[in-house]
Amino acid sequence: MAQRSDEHLKVLIRNGALQRRIREMARQVERDFKGERVHLIGVLKGACIFLSDLIRNFQSTDVSIDFMAVASYGKGKESSGQVRLYKDLDTSIEGLNVILVEDILDTGLTLNYLCRVLKQRRPRSLRIAALLDKPSRRIQEVKADYVGFKIPNEFVVGYGLDYAERYRNLKDVCILTLPPQ
Ligand code: IMP
Ligand code: MG
Numbered sequence: 001m002a003q004r005s006d007e008h009l010k011v012l013i014r015n016g017a018l019q020r021r022i023r024e025m026a027r028q029v030e031r032d033f034k035g036e037r038v039h040l041i042g043v044l045k046g047a048c049i050f051l052s053d054l055i056r057n058f059q060s061t062d063v064s065i066d067f068m069a070v071a072s073y074g075k076g077k078e079s080s081g082q083v084r085l086y087k088d089l090d091t092s093i094e095g096l097n098v099i100l101v102e103d104i105l106d107t108g109l110t111l112n113y114l115c116r117v118l119k120q121r122r123p124r125s126l127r128i129a130a131l132l133d134k135p136s137r138r139i140q141e142v143k144a145d146y147v148g149f150k151i152p153n154e155f156v157v158g159y160g161l162d163y164a165e166r167y168r169n170l171k172d173v174c175i176l177t178l179p180p181q
Helices: 015-033 048-055 109-119
Strands: 008-013 038-044 063-071 084-087 097-105 125-133 146-150 173-177
Touching: 015 048, 015 125, 015 146, 038 048, 038 109, 048 063, 048 097, 063 109, 097 109, 109 125
Parallel strands: 038 063, 038 097, 097 125, 125 146
Antiparallel strands: 008 173, 063 084
């Protein structure tokens, strides 16, 4: 793994626990939508691994996927507070049961922005699935309908989440500590 010698990683959630929880989340979605089609929108890039494990756990539901790319973080650990849309959806979501799939709900700025944009496009329903939730960091109120794990206020990487584009490949979610600046 491309770990820099001055950066420290500590496992927070092992892959096995992630997989078990994601299976439960998929079941819950299937119960809620009972045979109706759902359209998952992955928020790139962080949610790509979560989304790909989530869809493989759907057994009875007809699912389609699309992606949006946004960034609010720049290169470091702190949010810039501004959300930029880099890639829009390929197809219309009008009349669809949409589930926005996010890696982590932190300040809430990203999901708040995305929900506002997507509601204007008249989906039949709009829900949020976030693998991780840091409730203590919230600036804008957002309620996720499906949450994998509530976590403390620590910067985490792995399983899709990055620090300056690194560590997305880790199988576990890990806490990253950097040397004092
Ligand atoms: P929010 O807009 O502050 O809710 O932040 C959401 C986005 O910030 C996520 O999609 C992540 O890309 C990024 N983010 C927030 N917290 C972390 C973290 O602990 N590690 C890595 N990325 C994070
Ligand atoms: Mg992200």
